[in-house]
Amino acid sequence: MNEIDVRLKARRFVTEANAGEIPTMPAYAALADTRIRSESLGCGESGNTMRHPTKGTYIITVNHDESDERKRFTICHEIGHIVLGLPSHHDCSMWAGVKRHPNEMACDWFASELLMPQGAFEKHVPSGEPSASVIEKLGKVFGASFPATASRYASLVAFPCGYAFMSGADVVYAMLNVAFRKKGMRIVNQCTIPHGSVAQRLRASKSRGSDTDQISQEVWLLNCDSGYDLSELSRHNSDFDETISLLWCAEEDMPRGEVDRFNRRVDEESGLEELDGNISWEKNGPRIRR
Ligand SMILES: [Zn+2]
Numbered sequence: 001m002n003e004i005d006v007r008l009k010a011r012r013f014v015t016e017a018n019a020g021e022i023p024t025m026p027a028y029a030a031l032a033d034t035r036i037r038s039e040s041l042g043c044g045e046s047g048n049t050m051r052h053p054t055k056g057t058y059i060i061t062v063n064h065d066e067s068d069e070r071k072r073f074t075i076c077h078e079i080g081h082i083v084l085g086l087p088s089h090h091d092c093s094m095w096a097g098v099k100r101h102p103n104e105m106a107c108d109w110f111a112s113e114l115l116m117p118q119g120a121f122e123k124h125v126p127s128g129e130p131s132a133s134v135i136e137k138l139g140k141v142f143g144a145s146f147p148a149t150a151s152r153y154a155s156l157v158a159f160p161c162g163y164a165f166m167s168g169a170d171v172v173y174a175m176l177n178v179a180f181r182k183k184g185m186r187i188v189n190q191c192t193i194p195h196g197s198v199a200q201r202l203r204a205s206k207s208r209g210s211d212t213d214q215i216s217q218e219v220w221l222l223n224c225d226s227g228y229d230l231s232e233l234s235r236h237n238s239d240f241d242e243t244i245s246l247l248w249c250a251e252e253d254m255p256r257g258e259v260d261r262f263n264r265r266v267d268e269e270s271g272l273e274e275l276d277g278n279i280s281w282e283k284n285g286p287r288i289r290r
Contacts, residue, residue, distance in 0.1 A: 001084065006106045010113030013083055021120040022142060025075050028114060032079045034058040040065050045090070047074035049081055058082055069145040073111055080110030100172065116142045116152045125157060130233060130246055132210040146235060147244045151175075154246060160185075160254055164220070166193050166203070166243040176221075183254050186222040187247075194219045198234040199245045210235040220247055228253040 019027035029036050034049075034057065041047070041063040050059045060078040062071045081088050081103075089101035100108075116138075124141055126134060130153060139149035147165060154163035155177050164174040164187065174189045193200045196219045202211050212233040217224040220232070230253075233246040 001086070001102075001106055003106075003109055006080075006084065006109045007113055009084065010080070010110045011118065013079075014114060014117050021117075023114060023117060025072060028076065028079055029060070032058065032082050034060055034079065034082065036060050036062065036075055038062050038064040038071065046070060047078055048090070049078045049088070067145070069139070069143055069148070072143050073115060073145065073148055076111035076114040077107045079114065080107030084110060105173075112148060112152050112155075115144050115148065118156060121152060122156055125153065129231070130157075130161075130248065131212070132233060132235065135233075135246070147242075150235075150244055150246050154248075157248075159248060159251065161246065161248040162187050162220070164199070164245045164247070166199055166245070168241050169193055169203075174220075179251075180221075180254075184223050185255070187220055188222065193243070197245065198232040199236070199243045202234045202236040203241075203243050205236075206238055208236060208238045217249065217253070220245075225255050 013028075013031065014023070017023070017027050017031040025036065037059060039061060041061065043065075045063055046066060047060060047062040050061070051057070052059065060075055062074045062078075066074070080086070084106060086103040086106055088107075089103050121138070121142065124138055135146055135150050135153060138144075138153065139146055142149065144152070151163045151165070154161040155175065157177065158179065160177065160179040160183075162174065162176040162180060164171055166172065169192050171189060171191055171193060174187045176185060176187050180187075188194055193203065196215060198211050198213045198215065202209070210233065212231065214229045215232055216226075217228045217230040218226060220230060228249065230247055230249050234243060236243045
């Protein structure tokens, strides 16, 4: 199941659940035929789902000792397992510097759609550049953690923006939004935190906090032109040795032209001439000009 399928299913679920602009978890649970309970699960487990052997309904248990934001995300993630019909693979620890199981990634995408529905989220995003306080305020509105909110922000804003999650010294998840991808740009992934990044500097200081700076695009991005800047807002949580980065740039700092279906850059000067709808005759037959 690819990301687009998962997100479309989640959006249909959100519409059907009619859970309000800032969604309530009971409305989602009711649609998924699920009861939610909260109990201490010990360190390292956020939640689990059991199916009633005869009734066929579900019970989602969330870890009572975790934050309310974490519990809301866990409920939405577990509903993802139920609705998508994907068995859980919580045995490998959540973000232990290893690649997450595809089922778990799918349920994280599902959860972000439920927790921060697209229409409502876009309405609350202020104009202008992101900052730690913008992400914090959005997180408060939707009851979501800073990393989950930053990731959602990156995927929904119209300007070029990306997000990376790092556990220890490893980048375990990184994405770029459509504005970056349509220019053929890619982000480094499944590697150590790039040298020269704000994330690397912040983690080395072993402090808990945020920092923002301008760096070269080449630190994080692949297939970019050299000499252009990238803004990086990074936050480090020294308790868990986790770091996140929000990455963005202005449209004018992007490569010119688009990419073709093979992800090759189409140079505007050497690219195809624009079609105008007229038919002209050439040596090898008619050429339709649209
Ligand atoms: Zn899971």
